[in-house]
Amino acid sequence: MVKAYKQEHVYKHPWERVSAASWRKFADPENKRILSHILEVDTLNRKLDTETGKLHTTRALTIHAPGPWFLHRIVGQDICHCVESTVVDGKSRSMQLCVVRRHKQQGGDWISSIELLTTKNISLKKFIEVEERIRYDPHPENPTAWTVCSQETSIRIKPLSALASMAEKVEQKCAEKFMQNSVKGREVMERICKYMEAESAPI
Amino acid sequence: MGLLKKKEPTSARSSTSPCADLRNAYHNCFNKWYSDKFVKGQWDKEECVAEWKKYRECLSEHLDGKLLTRILEVDGELNPTTKQADLKESS
Numbered sequence: 001m002v003k004a005y006k007q008e009h010v011y012k013h014p015w016e017r018v019s020a021a022s023w024r025k026f027a028d029p030e031n032k033r034i035l036s037h038i039l040e041v042d043t044l045n046r047k048l049d050t051e052t053g054k055l056h057t058t059r060a061l062t063i064h065a066p067g068p069w070f071l072h073r074i075v076g077q078d079i080c081h082c083v084e085s086t087v088v089d090g091k092s093r094s095m096q097l098c099v100v101r102r103h104k105q106q107g108g109d110w111i112s113s114i115e116l117l118t119t120k121n122i123s124l125k126k127f128i129e130v131e132e133r134i135r136y137d138p139h140p141e142n143p144t145a146w147t148v149c150s151q152e153t154s155i156r157i158k159p160l161s162a163l164a165s166m167a168e169k170v171e172q173k174c175a176e177k178f179m180q181n182s183v184k185g186r187e188v189m190e191r192i193c194k195y196m197e198a199e200s201a202p203i
Numbered sequence: 204m205g206l207l208k209k210k211e212p213t214s215a216r217s218s219t220s221p222c223a224d225l226r227n228a229y230h231n232c233f234n235k236w237y238s239d240k241f242v243k244g245q246w247d248k249e250e251c252v253a254e255w256k257k258y259r260e261c262l263s264e265h266l267d268g269k270l271l272t273r274i275l276e277v278d279g280e281l282n283p284t285t286k287q288a289d290l291k292e293s294s
Contacts, residue, residue, distance in 0.1 A: 016242035
């Protein structure tokens with residue numbers, strides 16, 4: 001089962017500022033209160049291509065996502081780790097982010113009994129996977145002053161018939177949560193952009 | 204909790220990561236470089252190298268092996284060659 005949700009938003013700020021704000025989004029302590037589900041952000045890897053102006057970065061995000069009881073029961077934990085890969089193309093002015101978040105089964109008793117019922121050794125390890133793709137590009141109508149953000153979230157649930165109806169509910173909850181969080185994320189982005197605009201304004 | 208070994212999730216709100224200071228130093232340097240140079244087309248030179256090195260050393264020292272493996276599993280599927288190699292190399 002895969003469900004995808006698309007969203008688009010126009011920032012009335014230039015791409016340079018919006019992409020810079022995206023880097024600051026999770027790190028700023030002020031925003032940490034709003035984006036309280038983000039616990040830690042660590043940069044694991046970075047690579048700058050000095051010829052082409054491409055910047056590749058990998059970050060690890062630790063997220064607190066308590067969710068509904070049945071999700072907790074399945075997943076067995078409410079902390080999840082995500083990997084965020086970002087490619088910024090300085091030449092063409094584009095920023096692409098991909099966040100993969102995977103909930104893994106933690107060997108709860110409920111899962112174990114389901115596992116026993118299945119004849120083959122079906123791995124439940126990759127149970128729920130959420131993939132988020134975000135792009136920041138200059139707005140086609142106003143490329144020097146505006147930025148368009150397109151965001152796509154796909155939620156993939158392992159199709160086990162015994163869990164299908166449960167999975168459906170989980171999926172729905174996940175989607176709701178993501179929608180809420182992406183609104184919050186957008187507010188934070190707007191605020192950082194405004195702050196950076198003021199900061200860069202000539203005195 | 205982060206990637207680091209910690210016992211109580213309550214401690215996670217304000218980061219108690221032993222690398223927090225080094226991480227902030229690096230991220231501040233990076234953000235400044237990104238806004239002041241990179242987006243203006245000055246990408247001919249890698250910067251914040253010293254900050255990055257110190258931060259990475261701290262991370263590889265304190266990363267919880269199990270969590271790191273989990274993260275690399277996800278990462279490996281995104282980009283099987285480059286990223287894992289890079290992490291191994293510096294740990």
